[in-house]
Amino acid sequence: MGAVVGTLTMQTKQRRPSRDKTEDELEMTTVCHRPEGLDQLEAQTNFTKQELQILYRGFKNECPSGVVNEETFKHIYAQFFPHGDASTYAHYLFNAFDTTNNGSIKFKDFVMGLSTLLRGTLREKLEWTFHLYDINRDGYINREEMTEIVRAIYDMMGKYTYPAIKGDVPQQHVDAFFQKMDKNKDGVVTLEEFVVACQEDETMMRSMQLFENVM
Amino acid sequence: MAAGVATWLPFARAAAVGWLPLAKKTMPKPPVDNSSRSDEILYVNVSGVRFQTWKNTLDRYPDTLLGSSEKEFFFNEETQEYFFDRDPEMFRHILNFYRTGKLHYPRYECIQAFDEELAFYGIVPEIIGDCCMEEYRDRKKENQERLAEDSEANEGTDAPLPPDSTSRERLWRAFENPHTSTMALVFYYVTGFFIAVSVIANVVETVPCRPPKGSVKDLPCGEKYQLAFFCMDTACVLIFTFEYLMRLFAAPSRCKFMRSVMSVIDVVAIMPYYIGLVMPENEDVSGAFVTLRVFRVFRIFKFSRHSQGLRILGYTLKSCASELGFLLFSLTMAIIIFATVMFYAEKGTKGSTFTSIPASFWYTIVTMTTLGYGDMVPNTIAGKIFGSICSLSGVLVIALPVPVIVSNFSRIYHQNQRADKMRAQQKVRLARIRMAKKGTTNAFLQYKEDRGLGDRDSDSTALCVKNRSAFEHQHHHLLHCLEKTTNHEFTDEGTYSELCMTDSVGFRTSRSTSLSSQQGAQNNSTGCCPRRARRRAAIRLANSTVSVSRGSVQELDTLHLKTTSIPAQTRSSLNAQGVNLKLNCGEQDFSAAIISIPTPPANTPDESLPPSPVPIPGILRNTRATTFTHETVKISSL
Numbered sequence: 001m002g003a004v005v006g007t008l009t010m011q012t013k014q015r016r017p018s019r020d021k022t023e024d025e026l027e028m029t030t031v032c033h034r035p036e037g038l039d040q041l042e043a044q045t046n047f048t049k050q051e052l053q054i055l056y057r058g059f060k061n062e063c064p065s066g067v068v069n070e071e072t073f074k075h076i077y078a079q080f081f082p083h084g085d086a087s088t089y090a091h092y093l094f095n096a097f098d099t100t101n102n103g104s105i106k107f108k109d110f111v112m113g114l115s116t117l118l119r120g121t122l123r124e125k126l127e128w129t130f131h132l133y134d135i136n137r138d139g140y141i142n143r144e145e146m147t148e149i150v151r152a153i154y155d156m157m158g159k160y161t162y163p164a165i166k167g168d169v170p171q172q173h174v175d176a177f178f179q180k181m182d183k184n185k186d187g188v189v190t191l192e193e194f195v196v197a198c199q200e201d202e203t204m205m206r207s208m209q210l211f212e213n214v215m
Numbered sequence: 216m217a218a219g220v221a222t223w224l225p226f227a228r229a230a231a232v233g234w235l236p237l238a239k240k241t242m243p244k245p246p247v248d249n250s251s252r253s254d255e256i257l258y259v260n261v262s263g264v265r266f267q268t269w270k271n272t273l274d275r276y277p278d279t280l281l282g283s284s285e286k287e288f289f290f291n292e293e294t295q296e297y298f299f300d301r302d303p304e305m306f307r308h309i310l311n312f313y314r315t316g317k318l319h320y321p322r323y324e325c326i327q328a329f330d331e332e333l334a335f336y337g338i339v340p341e342i343i344g345d346c347c348m349e350e351y352r353d354r355k356k357e358n359q360e361r362l363a364e365d366s367e368a369n370e371g372t373d374a375p376l377p378p379d380s381t382s383r384e385r386l387w388r389a390f391e392n393p394h395t396s397t398m399a400l401v402f403y404y405v406t407g408f409f410i411a412v413s414v415i416a417n418v419v420e421t422v423p424c425r426p427p428k429g430s431v432k433d434l435p436c437g438e439k440y441q442l443a444f445f446c447m448d449t450a451c452v453l454i455f456t457f458e459y460l461m462r463l464f465a466a467p468s469r470c471k472f473m474r475s476v477m478s479v480i481d482v483v484a485i486m487p488y489y490i491g492l493v494m495p496e497n498e499d500v501s502g503a504f505v506t507l508r509v510f511r512v513f514r515i516f517k518f519s520r521h522s523q524g525l526r527i528l529g530y531t532l533k534s535c536a537s538e539l540g541f542l543l544f545s546l547t548m549a550i551i552i553f554a555t556v557m558f559y560a561e562k563g564t565k566g567s568t569f570t571s572i573p574a575s576f577w578y579t580i581v582t583m584t585t586l587g588y589g590d591m592v593p594n595t596i597a598g599k600i601f602g603s604i605c606s607l608s609g610v611l612v613i614a615l616p617v618p619v620i621v622s623n624f625s626r627i628y629h630q631n632q633r634a635d636k637m638r639a640q641q642k643v644r645l646a647r648i649r650m651a652k653k654g655t656t657n658a659f660l661q662y663k664e665d666r667g668l669g670d671r672d673s674d675s676t677a678l679c680v681k682n683r684s685a686f687e688h689q690h691h692h693l694l695h696c697l698e699k700t701t702n703h704e705f706t707d708e709g710t711y712s713e714l715c716m717t718d719s720v721g722f723r724t725s726r727s728t729s730l731s732s733q734q735g736a737q738n739n740s741t742g743c744c745p746r747r748a749r750r751r752a753a754i755r756l757a758n759s760t761v762s763v764s765r766g767s768v769q770e771l772d773t774l775h776l777k778t779t780s781i782p783a784q785t786r787s788s789l790n791a792q793g794v795n796l797k798l799n800c801g802e803q804d805f806s807a808a809i810i811s812i813p814t815p816p817a818n819t820p821d822e823s824l825p826p827s828p829v830p831i832p833g834i835l836r837n838t839r840a841t842t843f844t845h846e847t848v849k850i851s852s853l
Contacts, residue, residue: 113229117229117232211229
């Protein structure tokens with residue numbers, strides 16, 4: 001008798017799809033941001049229409065909803081630096097790109113940032129870098145901020161480096177930086193000091209030129 | 216790296232400007248990117264279905280065929296597209312992988328076809344998305360199991376043993392596969408018969424027989440015909456012992472054999488008899504002895520060597536061990552609970568059969584399995600209520616693990632069916648392969664003959680040529696070259712085996728006979744293989760008209776030589792002009808590798824040639840051997 005019941009019940013082995021996933025999906029896709037028109041973006045940035053098209057296609061493919069949030073950004077950036085921990089630096093980078101400070105990068109932010117970095121003037125690039133370092137956006141880079149940035153960069157290197165990164169290496173790096181940049185020795189670096197010091201730095205200028213043709 | 220990461224790479228590189236102020240050294244030069252900046256649409260034609268995609272899409276995965284320069288090999292200059300001669304349905308999925316970064320596995324496709332496509336396009340299957348990964352893995356595992364079973368069945372045990380196996384190995388094989396030799400089969404059936412006899416004797420000896428004269432009570436047959444049963448038992452046990460010892464001797468690994476289940480069953484089946492012999496006729500131990508006789512019933516398990524169904528059942532139970540364990544455990548729990556409850560419910564009533572909790576176990580088991588003997592019945596209302604709950608829950612608890620066991624059994628059973636079907640199909644398949652091979656050989660031989668004619672008679676060859684593809688022509692030419700290289704010729708099984716037979720009989724024969732009623736000319740000897748290079752022994756033993764013995768003069772009945780005017784229809788044996796057969800020399804080893812070529816099936820069967828050869832008209836045109844009766848045609852062997 002038990003066997004009969006058993007065989008009957010054996011037929012119904014279908015799996016039922018879960019119902020509660022659909023609500024989550026709806027939520028995700030309702031937030032869909034569209035960028036401004038192609039012409040406007042072309043006017044605002046230094047890219048041509050073709051380049052914008054290519055950029056947007058890639059962007060849209062990755063983020064169909066039209067925005068990148070910080071988690072996704074960190075995840076993507078971490079893929080480039082698998083050896084170490086890129087999350088801290090990605091966080092700062094994200095903030096640098098997110099000019100509107102609303103926690104997500106839209107295509108416009110993305111493309112304007114790229115335009116500055118790739119096609120901008122030297123001053124624009126240096127300003128962008130200054131804003132990257134200036135975490136709290138107060139117009140000054142102090143030692144703590146710089147230490148944070150440098151530590152974040154060293155974190156990306158990971159554990160296995162040659163020579164091995166000892167504890168105070170980031171600190172030394174920060175000291176060297178401040179020595180170079182902080183002209184009036186007041187403990188903070190302003191935008192002007194930064195720009196001037198960078199322009200005097202031969203090494204940096206050479207490197208800057210190399211980055212012209214990244215895209 | 217995931218797909219989209221490639222999109223973000225320029226972005227990450229641009230952001231590297233942020234490191235510049237901190238850098239102590241100059242940055243390295245960026246790699247030169249020669250590819251065109253602007254994106255373009257690529258056209259991919261897969262078996263006529265045209266796909267279009269951005270070049271960037273394909274470049275996302277540079278270590279695949281479409282993403283690397285390997286696709287340039289498939290570029291068609293005229294149509295300016297990439298042409299792949301593959302399945303367009305599958306290509307859809309491949310292309311979607313480039314577009315979305317996720318590879319999906321279509322359920323309706325064969326797993327092997329899918330794997331092959333992935334291998335072609337250079338995509339590793341591990342990147343199949345989570346949504347389809349489980350299905351893919353299941354199908355793949357199923358397929359691999361099936362292949363493993365098939366290969367097992369193929370190389371199996373039905374293959375003939377290597378000739379140099381020891382008697383021990385042969386014995387073991389005979390035991391494991393009874394259908395390989397008649398002796399083994401006989402032994403198999405004899406043991407089966409004796410197992411049946413033994414079991415029936417065990418059963419029958421307890422049946423009451425008519426009492427002997429002078430007694431009133433009915434006697435079980437075992438005691439009435441004690442001697443007869445004892446003799447039968449002895450005979451059976453002797454056979455079983457003998458079989459067991461033989462198996463033990465033949466087993467390749469004795470320890471493993473002794474630990475196997477069948478061996479244990481064998482031992483348990485015969486042990487009681489010996490113990491009974493050894494033990495004295497003592498009143499005290501005879502009770503134990505009687506118990507031992509129970510073990511004789513285990514002889515019935517010896518049938519599992521003879522019955523596959525029994526083995527399947529055994530495997531099923533073994534594979535469902537955990538489910539059975541769960542069933543047992545849950546039943547035990549339920550029994551204890553209900554027994555306790557019933558005992559306390561029925562405790563008060565007078566004359567209650569529920570005397571203790573263990574006594575209630577019996578009631579609970581009988582109720583849960585819905586047997587309901589009725590020897591123990593609750594009388595109180597509470598008892599009845601709990602009794603009904605007990606019976607209902609029993610049904611549920613037993614029904615739970617049963618589907619698992621049933622599905623396991625079904626799976627194992629189908630696997631076995633499949634193995635049997637495979638074996639049956641194998642024979643058909645082998646036969647088909649053999650026929651195909653023969654067909655190829657025949658085609659080749661036909662080709663040679665045609666080619667032989669080709670030089671002289673272009674008309675008929677033209678006809679034959681038309682029926683064969685360029686591929687066949689080239690293939691045949693290749694085989695021909697091989698023949699020339701090795702100085703041997705292709706032939707078919709039949710004549711070869713005949714040749715081997717004659718060789719083994721001790722004949723040094725090189726009697727070439729025609730294998731067909733009509734002659735074909737063999738042209739190939741003139742060119743490459745002049746007189747001495749032939750090692751041919753064309754033997755035709757259909758009617759065993761060969762009467763060649765060592766040292767005797769060879770009489771070659773029909774040497775088919777090149778004749779130009781004979782239309783080519785059939786094959787001929789191949790002795791060309793000027794071939795000498797020196798058969799008197801015993802020291803020359805006549806490796807009869809080459810045999811005359813058989814006729815294609817369409818042709819008439821070969822003639823048998825009389826010992827004293829009569830020149831067959833139309834056959835021998837060679838001036839050299841007009842009257843073969845008296846001429847010793849010598850074929851020199853290398």
